[in-house]
Amino acid sequence: MDTKLKNIKYSIVTKSVAVIIIWLCSLGIYGTITYLGNNQEFYTTKSYFETRSMNYEFQRLVYNAIELNVKLVSEDNINKSEKTEEEKSVDLTQFHIIKNRLKNTVNFKYYIVNIDTGKTYTNFHEDNPIKKLRNQTAFVHYTQLGRHDDNNYHRYLYSNDITKMLKGTNYEVYASVMEPLEEGDLFYEGFESYERMNTKYKYIILLFLALLIIIIICLIYLVVVCGSTSEKGSISLNLIDKIYVDVHTVFILFLIGISLLGVLGTINYYDLKYLVITIIMYNLSVFLVISYILSFARQYKNGYILKNTFIYNLLAKYKLYIKEYLNGKVLKVFTVFSLLVYGFINGILMAITISLIMDNYRYGYYMFMDVRVLISSIILLVFNLVYIYYITKPFMSLSRIMRGVEEISKGNLEYDLKDSEVSTVFSSFIHDIKKIQGGLKEAVDDAIRGERMKTELITNVSHDLKTPLTSIVNYVDLLKKENLSNKKAEGYVKVLEDKSARLKQLIEDLIEASKASSGNLEVQLEKVNLQELVMQACGEYEEKISKCNLDVRTNFCDETVNVKADGKYMWRIIENLLSNVIKYSMGNSRVYINITKDNGEGVIIIKNISAFPLDIEPEQLAERFVRGDKSRTTEGSGLGLSIAQSLTHLQGGFFKVEIDGDLFKVSVKIPLYNKD
Secondary structure, three states: OHHHHHHHHOOHHHHHHHHHHHHHHHHHHHHHHHHHHHOOHHHHOOOHHHOHHHHHHHHHHHHHHHHHHHHHOOHHHHHHOOOOHHHHHHHHHHHHHHHHHHHOOOOEEEEEEEOOOOOEEEOOOOOOHHHHHHOOOEEEEEEOOEEOOOOOOOOOOOHHHHHHHHOOOOEEEEEEEOOOOOOOOHHHHHHHHHHHHHHHHHHHHHHHHHHHHHHHHHHHHHHHHOOOOOOOOOOOOOHHHHOOHHHHHHHHHHHHHHHHHHHHHHOOOOOHHHHHHHHHHHHHHHHHHHHHHHHHHHHHHOOOOHHHOHHHHHHHHHHHHHHHHHOOOOHHHHHHHHHHHHHHHHHHHHHHHHHHHHHHHHOOOOHHHOHHHHHHHHHHHHHHHHHHHHHHHHHHHHHHHHHHHHHHHOOOOOOOOOHHHOOHHHHHHHHHHHHHHHHHHHHHHHHHHHHHHHHHHHHHHHHHHHHHHHHHHHHHHHHHHOOOOOHHHHHHHHHHHHHHHHHHHHHHHHHHHHHHHHOOOOOOOEEEEHHHHHHHHHHHOHHHHHHOOOEEEEEEOOOOOEEEEOHHHHHHHHHHHHHHHHHHEOOOOEEEEEEEEOOOEEEEEEEEEEOOOOOOOHHHHOOOOOOOOOOOOOOOOOOHHHHHHHHHHHOOOEEEEEEEOOEEEEEEEEEEOOOO
């Protein structure tokens, strides 16, 4: 049974019933508030004679009595006036209306006397009428100078009109509502209604408090059970709980304010359309307030309230922004934020200045004669100048950083980026650039050191090999001069001669490649005719080309291609390329040699079909000791293309190897010779 009650307690049906009860009670509260608002004078005054309705009716009758007896007087008086017929007709109508109204009053008494003539107008025929009128709770006394009684119960609703009507006359007016009130006019009916309300409003207040207590009890229940489906169940958050608590609170307070204004607006204002809109707004506010309270409770149970406030998140982001700003990592955020602040402050200062100028213009002053305008304009100008100075300072630093990066990219690794010349915003950026600069410098130094060591090693080893190799070559020559009767020995000598010659050529190529790659060669640039150089090289290699059954096809442009190069190095480049073609081209194939001009450069392109599969990257073929013949059965050393590439770069040219299947293509570009 206990478990069943707990299930009912946390069921969605019970929660829904509680919400409906709150809604119905809130409608009852709306009704009581409206009722009390429409009848507020019955419980905000101590007696009937303090009510606005009684005061209004009393003052109106006083005004009517004066108008009837002082202004209109009689029908003859109206007819004898110099007014138009239409105006006379209006006055006659007003005369009869007032006369009937005063005739139907029972409790209103007045006494009007002309001090000069002693003539009186009254509906109160008693001895010493003025004294009796003064003794009443509701009493007024008027002359042409205004009101003279000390009765604070009654507001001066008609005082100005009455004084204006009595102006220029010698009349004194005394009026009262006689007590006790007798049945027969509006005063008596109002008094009876007031007495009834005095008893009724107390019960309405009790009803209001009872409905409020029921709402509070239901809200407490909903707060206790919200977010869970059982006593020990976890609290689950809804989509509405993702709204910032403080933003949600401001919205609900705004909505409550609008609803209260709507409710107060319905008091004494009987417009059906306005009433319907107000009731809809009120009901919507009730459900949204319930939703807000339950959302607040769920977040409180989860300890989520503080973290789900806009201010908390703003401060957290601001803290992160400050941290990132100090590290120089938020230039974009800093710029946007500063622009927003600048626009806001500048807008306020501009609005103040314009407002002051418009005030001066409105009153006919010269705009800068006002000290306030001058001070405001100076403040606006100074603020803009200061902002421009501080906002441009980081960008001036950025230009220095860009200049430094440009110098570093050109290879000036010694360029000094001074921290003192750079804004704090870029301090971390400068530190990172300096780390990159240091890393590049260290890497370049290591690369140069390694390249120098390799070059020195190759040079030294090559020289060390060259001495014994010279001896071997000399002894081979001596053996050839001996009369060897043994045929096998002659064959061995022949092999020694070939291999030693090849080894000698390899060592010479190695030394040359080392010198070319290190840049330790002296270059004498001069005018070189590429067509003549290529034709001469083809002529010298004609025998070897024919022996390999190669068909060399040359294609030269119509113009003479003169390049600015070192003749002997250009000869070595072409010689190495032709040697490469002879060694690695497929027999009975064609070789194409093209010479053209392209963007201020002379271009040599050599294409041939490889005898071996070229399953290697083009860039690797230009490296030292790399050969297209992986079996290494050919005569090549693997240095020809490397030497050609180094010599090309040494002369300021461009060297590129391309492979398309078995098609091998080499492009050499050298700057054209210019007489200027």
